[in-house]
Amino acid sequence: MQKLSLTGKAKHQTDDQMKGLSAVLVDGDDIFVDNGAIHAKSRLEVGIQFVKSLDEVPNARHIQGLWITLKRQENGLGFTGAMPFDLWIDAGQKIGYKKLSEQVNNMDKAVRGMVDLSKLEPSLRMSIGQYLQKIRPDLWENASADFRHAFALDEK
Template sequence: MQKLGLTGQSKQPHASDDQMKGISAVLMDGDEIFIDNNAIHAKSRVELGVRFVGSLEEVPNPRRIVGLWISLKRFENGMGFNGVQAFEMWIDSEAQLGYKKLADHVNAMDKAVKGKADLSLLSPEQIEKFAAFLRGLRPDLWENASPAFREAFSAA
């Protein structure tokens, strides 16, 4: 990524590209769950070719796609899942229109990087499906997960 040639410097700490290297996106589209880290830059396979509009009412036949921003951290016992935040978007692939609250996605990514966990956008069934996927994906990361991560999935 190119740096902007700005003349001033901010004294406020902010997320750098390095902080975003430890985050991943896991999406659920219907019954399919898959990792798509292009979602970090709003270019997941479900977003490609989609024009995002200002309100859900502008999307003719929206389907809800939910996802997780997940961060990793090295703990005493090794690398483990750390933060997790749910997010959603609504897509009509045929009309090539979609709706999402970009600010919510960015804030959720930031919270996941900081190790916070919130799955309140998901149903218990969705939480269970994500839990099964993550357990099977890398059991070591699941076993070494942070207490907050474990608590968020406690219903699963």
């Protein structure tokens, strides 16, 4: 089973609000955690020059990102916040586009525990939810009700 390298810690609470933040990326059929995205250094972003307009990316491939946060719940550490973000990459030309202000705002919302997946297709929400449930069932079991409900998976 894949080890989920989340940035959350089970002990030693600190003032660092970003400690429980992770990034899940969806590139075609591939869903994976890449915490490098927190600092704009995901494996998809490295070596990419970001431009000011999507029109400047001729063969843009859409990558869906999701900021995910962890927080201690009644039963232990669990998923709490989830907010989407978008990347468009042309790997051949080594250029890409992203709305940085939207990424930062959604990152902040996820850190504060907000969940809004309304911009995602239902099938994508379900796929990401199944992925999260599979790789870390303990975090899924301890997730907030809002988090679990947003992914439209059957509740236990």
